[in-house]
Amino acid sequence: xxxxxxxxxxxxxALNGRLLxxxxxxxxxxxxxxxxxxxxxxxxxxxxxGAFFVFALIGVGLLYRNWPTGIxxxxxxxxxxxxxxxxxxxxxxxxxxxxxxxxTCPWSAVLDxxxxxxxxxxxxxQKSPHYFTLTNxxxxxxxxxxxxxxxxxxxxxxxxxxxxxxxxxxxASEIRPARYFSNFKDGRFSYLIRPxxxxxxxxxxxxxxxxxxxxxxx
Numbered sequence: 001x002x003x004x005x006x007x008x009x010x011x012x013x014a015l016n017g018r019l020l021x022x023x024x025x026x027x028x029x030x031x032x033x034x035x036x037x038x039x040x041x042x043x044x045x046x047x048x049x050g051a052f053f054v055f056a057l058i059g060v061g062l063l064y065r066n067w068p069t070g071i072x073x074x075x076x077x078x079x080x081x082x083x084x085x086x087x088x089x090x091x092x093x094x095x096x097x098x099x100x101x102x103x104t105c106p107w108s109a110v111l112d113x114x115x116x117x118x119x120x121x122x123x124x125x126q127k128s129p130h131y132f133t134l135t136n137x138x139x140x141x142x143x144x145x146x147x148x149x150x151x152x153x154x155x156x157x158x159x160x161x162x163x164x165x166x167x168x169x170x171x172a173s174e175i176r177p178a179r180y181f182s183n184f185k186d187g188r189f190s191y192l193i194r195p196x197x198x199x200x201x202x203x204x205x206x207x208x209x210x211x212x213x214x215x216x217x218x
Contacts (some may be wrong), residue, residue, distance in 0.1 A: 008214035014154035023063030026056035101173025109169035159208035
């Protein structure tokens with residue numbers, strides 16, 4: 001990792017209020033219900049725990065996948081992912097946890113860079129098969145066997161940094177495939193989703209104005 005002072009640093013850029021609520025509220029409900037069962041013997045709370053269990057599992061999973069996502073800009077280029085972790089470069093996360101790795105693009109390999117705030121465009125990014133990733137969804141889609149790496153789209157994303165890169169000049173963590181289970185819905189019990197380095201990197205930002213200013217100054 002370059003040791004030069006960053007002109008822009010945004011750790012945890014994916015952690016907006018709605019994502020935190022989805023990840024933490026169901027867990028809080030589970031803890032409260034468990035406490036009432038143990039302390040007050042309110043067995044009816046077990047029904048609430050059962051109802052919230054799936055929500056808690058999904059919410060915590062999405063929060064964990066997106067927790068380290070961040071942006072760093074300095075004189076050497078643009079880095080996304082776990083930008084504050086010294087260990088990120090040597091990690092080998094699976095495609096569903098690629099945010100725990102790091103992707104670095106030198107300025108010479110940046111073909112275009114922009115900050116997107118338009119809601120319609122953000123919605124298209126979220127839904128486009130060209131940017132399919134597992135950082136913004138709990139499960140995969142049937143028939144999809146490739147995950148775009150460098151695409152760190154998050155749930156409830158309000159703004160995003162979009163960088164067109166030359167993939168032959170970038171540095172990226174080694175991302176491993178992940179196995180998903182279709183339970184014979186497509187004739188198979190399970191299948192592998194393999195990584196595919198995207199020529200378009202996308203990462204959420206909570207401060208689009210400050211990020212735009214930093215890019216113009218770079």
